[in-house]
Amino acid sequence: MSILELRDVHRVHGRGETAVHALRGVTLTVDAGELVAVMGPSGSGKSTLLNLAGGLDRPSQGEVAVDGTVLGRCSRRALAALRRRRIGYVFQDLNLLASLTAAENISLPLELDGVGLRQARRQAVAALSDVDLDGYATRFPDEMSGGQQQRVAIARALIGERRLVLADEPTGALDSHTGEAVLRLLRSKVDGGAAGVLVTHDARHAAWADRVVFLRDGIIVDTSGPLDQPDELLAAPGGTS
Amino acid sequence: MSVKHGILALLERGPMYGYQLRVAFEESTGGTWPLNIGQVYTTLSRLERDELVRPLPESEAGQRPYEITDAGRADLAVWFATPVGWTDRPRDELAIKLALALTTPGVDVRAVVQTQRTATMRTLQEYTRLKARIHQPTDLSWNLVLDAMLFRAEAEVRWLDHCEASLVRYSPPVASLAQAVPDETAAAPDRFAPHAEVEVSPR
Numbered sequence: 001m002s003i004l005e006l007r008d009v010h011r012v013h014g015r016g017e018t019a020v021h022a023l024r025g026v027t028l029t030v031d032a033g034e035l036v037a038v039m040g041p042s043g044s045g046k047s048t049l050l051n052l053a054g055g056l057d058r059p060s061q062g063e064v065a066v067d068g069t070v071l072g073r074c075s076r077r078a079l080a081a082l083r084r085r086r087i088g089y090v091f092q093d094l095n096l097l098a099s100l101t102a103a104e105n106i107s108l109p110l111e112l113d114g115v116g117l118r119q120a121r122r123q124a125v126a127a128l129s130d131v132d133l134d135g136y137a138t139r140f141p142d143e144m145s146g147g148q149q150q151r152v153a154i155a156r157a158l159i160g161e162r163r164l165v166l167a168d169e170p171t172g173a174l175d176s177h178t179g180e181a182v183l184r185l186l187r188s189k190v191d192g193g194a195a196g197v198l199v200t201h202d203a204r205h206a207a208w209a210d211r212v213v214f215l216r217d218g219i220i221v222d223t224s225g226p227l228d229q230p231d232e233l234l235a236a237p238g239g240t241s
Numbered sequence: 242m243s244v245k246h247g248i249l250a251l252l253e254r255g256p257m258y259g260y261q262l263r264v265a266f267e268e269s270t271g272g273t274w275p276l277n278i279g280q281v282y283t284t285l286s287r288l289e290r291d292e293l294v295r296p297l298p299e300s301e302a303g304q305r306p307y308e309i310t311d312a313g314r315a316d317l318a319v320w321f322a323t324p325v326g327w328t329d330r331p332r333d334e335l336a337i338k339l340a341l342a343l344t345t346p347g348v349d350v351r352a353v354v355q356t357q358r359t360a361t362m363r364t365l366q367e368y369t370r371l372k373a374r375i376h377q378p379t380d381l382s383w384n385l386v387l388d389a390m391l392f393r394a395e396a397e398v399r400w401l402d403h404c405e406a407s408l409v410r411y412s413p414p415v416a417s418l419a420q421a422v423p424d425e426t427a428a429a430p431d432r433f434a435p436h437a438e439v440e441v442s443p444r
Contacts, residue, residue: 039362041406187373203398204391207365208373214355222355224362 003163003195004030004053009062011048011218022048024218025062032163035187035196037206040215046199047168049215053197054166055083067163084109088157088194090167090186096141096149096156102128103137106156113160127155131185147174154182158189165189165196171205183208244276244284249293249317252309256297259285260304269382288313335397339404351408358401365394 011023023045030036038046051057052064055071064071067086071079089095096105106127107120115123125137131151141149150172157165167186171179187208190196198209206212212224244266251257251265259281266276285307288294293313299305309317335357342348368391375384 041402184373202395203362203365204369204395206362207369207391207395209366212359212362212366214358222359224359224366 001032002029003032003067004028004197005063005065006049006053007063007065009049009052009059009064011045011052011057012060021218023052023059026215026218026220028213028220030164030195030197032193032195033190034211035190035198035209037198037200037209037212038215039200039203039206039212044215045218046215048218050166050168050197050199053164054087054089055079081113085113085161086163088159088162088165088189090154090157090165090170096152098141101138101140102133102144102152105141105152106159109156110160123159124155127159128152130158131155132181146172147178150174151178151182154185158185162189163194165194167196168199169201170198171200171202179205244280245288246317246320248281248284248288249309249313249320252294252307253314253317256306256308258300258304258306261306270386351405354401354405354408358398361394361397361401365391365398368394 006026006028009023009026010021013020013022026045026049028036028049038049040046048057052059053066055064055066055074058072066082069078069082071082074082097108100108103121103124106124107115107117110120110123111117121137128134128137131154133148133151133155136144136148136152139148141152144152150170154170157167165186170186171182174182183205186196186198196209198206200206210225213220214222214224247266247269248262251262251269254265257265259278262285263276263278263281266281267274285294289296289307291312293310293316294307295310297306297308339350339353342350342353368387372384372387372391375387
C-alpha cells in the first residue's frame with residue numbers, strides 16, 4: 001500500500017527568464033514499510049521534493065498524495081491536521097522549542113491532537129528512552145548537546161501514529177556511531193509499517209534505504225534497489241581484500 | 242593480508258588443528274573470506290617448513306594440533322607492526338576505466354559514472370542490510386570487517402560524485418577538439434554529455 005505518491009510533480013520558483021525549475025516531472029511512490037533515500041548534488045531538487053512530500057510547499061504542476069489524501073485538495077486546517085498526525089519531520093534545523101523541555105517538545109504534537117497530558121508525557125518519556133535519552137525529560141534544549149537535541153527531534157518525529165517520516169540529513173553533525181543509531185531508529189519505524197523518505201549526501205546513510213533514488217537537475221535519473229541475495233556478496237571476489 | 246598471517250594470529254590464541262583453524266578464520270572475518278580445508282593444510286605445511294609453527298602429537302581422534310613457535314611469534318609481530326602498502330593492492334580498474342572513457346570518442350562518461358554509482362550503492366545497501374542484522378555489537382571483529390567494506394564502498398560513491406561534479410565543470414581543450422573534429426559544436430556534446438542541460442562547449 002502506497003503512503004506517499006508524487007505524480008508528475010513540477011516545481012518552478014520565480015517566473016520568466018529567472019524561473020528556476022527545481023523539479024521537472026518527478027513521479028515517486030513510497031509504500032508502507034519502505035524507506036527511500038534521495039541523493040543528488042546540491043541544487044538537484046532533493047529538499048524541494050521533501051517539502052512537497054510533507055505538504056510544506058505546493059507543486060506548480062502534478063499531485064502529491066499522503067495516505068490517500070491529495071494535499072492540493074485539502075483545506076488549510078485539514079492539511080495542518082494531516083501534517084501533525086500523519087507526517088513526522090526530521091529536518092536540519094531541529095525546530096525544538098527552546099522554552100519547552102525535551103519531553104514537552106516531544107509530547108506537544110500529541111497534546112495538540114487532544115491526547116491527554118499525562119498519556120502524552122508518558123509516551124514522550126518512552127520515546128526518549130528509545131533514543132537512549134533516559135533521564136533527559138526535564139532538560140531544556142540548551143542544556144543538551146547537539147547530538148542529544150538531534151535525538152529529541154527524532155523522537156518527536158517518530159512518536160504517535162505517523163504514517164510518513166521525512167528526514168533531511170538527519171544525522172547532521174553526529175559522530176558515526178550516533179548517526180548509525182539514528183538510522184536504526186528510522187529503519188525500525190519504517191519496518192513497523194511507516195513509509196520513510198531520507199534525503200542525504202552520505203552514501204553510507206542512504207544505504208539503510210530499500211531504494212535509492214538519484215536526482216539530477218530536478219529529474220530522477222536512476223534508482224538503486226537491493227540485490228536479492230545479500231549473502232552472495234560475501235562470497236564474491238570483490239567482497240574480500 | 243595472507244592466510245599465513247591469519248593462521249599465525251589464530252595459533253597465538255593456543256594450539257589448534259586444521260578444521261578448528263578454518264572455522265576460527267571464517268568466524269573472525271565474518272565469513273567474508275571463505276577458506277577451504279586444503280588451503281589451511283597447505284599453509285600449515287609451509288609454516289612448519291619455515292619453522293614458524295610446530296606439530297604436536299595427534300589426539301586420540303587422529304587430529305594433529307599445531308602451535309606457534311617463537312620465530313612464528315616474531316614474524317606475526319612484524320606483520321602487525323607493518324602498514325599495508327597501497328602498491329600491494331590490485332590496480333584500480335574503475336579509475337582506469339573512467340580515464341579511458343574520458344578520452345575515448347563517443348563514450349557517455351556521465352552514464353559510466355552513474356552506472357557504477359548505482360551498482361556501488363546497491364553493494365552498500367547489501368552490506369548495510371547485513372549490518373542491520375547485528376543488533377548487539379558483541380561480535381566486534383565481524384562488525385569492523387563489515388565497516389571496512391562499508392567505508393570503502395562509501396569512498397567510491399564519494400569519488401564518483403566528485404567525478405560527476407568535475408565533468409559538469411570541465412571544458413575540453415579547444416585545440417585538441419578542433420584538431421580531432423573540425424565541427425566542435427557537433428563533437429563536444431556527443432562525447433561528454435548526452436544530457437542537454439550540461440554545458441560542455443569551451444567558454
